[in-house]
Amino acid sequence: MDVYKHTIEGLKLEGLSRAGTGTCIRLPELGICFDVAQGLPFAIPSEIFLITHGHMDHAGGIPYIVSQRALNNLKPGRFIMPHELKKPMNEILNTWAGIEGFEYHYDLTGQSPGDIIDFKPNLQIESFKTVHRVPSQGYILKQRKKKLKLEFENLHAEEIIALRKKGTPVEDIVLDSVLAFTGDTQIEFLDVSPQAAMARVLIMEVTYYDSKKSIASAREWGHIHLDELIPRLDTIRAKKIVLIHSSQRHSRVEVLKILDARIPTNHRERILLL
Numbered sequence: 001m002d003v004y005k006h007t008i009e010g011l012k013l014e015g016l017s018r019a020g021t022g023t024c025i026r027l028p029e030l031g032i033c034f035d036v037a038q039g040l041p042f043a044i045p046s047e048i049f050l051i052t053h054g055h056m057d058h059a060g061g062i063p064y065i066v067s068q069r070a071l072n073n074l075k076p077g078r079f080i081m082p083h084e085l086k087k088p089m090n091e092i093l094n095t096w097a098g099i100e101g102f103e104y105h106y107d108l109t110g111q112s113p114g115d116i117i118d119f120k121p122n123l124q125i126e127s128f129k130t131v132h133r134v135p136s137q138g139y140i141l142k143q144r145k146k147k148l149k150l151e152f153e154n155l156h157a158e159e160i161i162a163l164r165k166k167g168t169p170v171e172d173i174v175l176d177s178v179l180a181f182t183g184d185t186q187i188e189f190l191d192v193s194p195q196a197a198m199a200r201v202l203i204m205e206v207t208y209y210d211s212k213k214s215i216a217s218a219r220e221w222g223h224i225h226l227d228e229l230i231p232r233l234d235t236i237r238a239k240k241i242v243l244i245h246s247s248q249r250h251s252r253v254e255v256l257k258i259l260d261a262r263i264p265t266n267h268r269e270r271i272l273l274l
């Protein structure tokens, strides 16, 4: 499986995503990994693993990551997942620790959509509801930034410095949605979690791209067909939309050709394929 590397809106991103093969995408600078595929070496050093749902090609690698981190003397891995997944995953890990004959150390956190984690002093992770065949959620990364208060926007630099010296708070802390990651979902995530489409970068699944699979059959399996995304593009505010999870029925070259032919020109530039 090829691991792709991109820099999107200043953010380094590496990983792979194919329906049924594996999805694991890492932001190496932030120590964040979305889903773990079946367990791949490049993901091991991440600080936090954000699991979207329990399908094997997204979450099957959790025991591998836990085990490898232990063998490499890394801190226990921190895994965030839909709360329904926590108990069965704990049982799997206990069983596998028994098979391997050593103790696993790990931190599983079950979450519901809307839950927030303070990950770093300037970074928050918020989960959002997605629509799939099993309990699922996506994640938005929000960066805390200082922004000059509106009432001081027209002041000169010296005046602001003077206010600061007097102890007047001149800045507000704002949350900037840097990136949203959907995992597997139907197109209705845009309706139930419109905030995801407001992030600067939206990483979202589109599994099927042409008539090899109908919209109905994509929906039956909880996935998105390109024909469902195209009419929604005007409502998606993200600067860049990164498409992941294409079906193995399509080659990468074929998907790129379809995107060139089908995506309206005013949107083509902001759409990337992982």
Ligand SMILES: [Zn+2]
Pocket: 019, 020, 023, 055, 057, 058, 184, 245
């Ligand atoms: Zn999948």
Ligand SMILES: [Zn+2]
Pocket: 053, 055, 132, 184
């Ligand atoms: Zn799935």
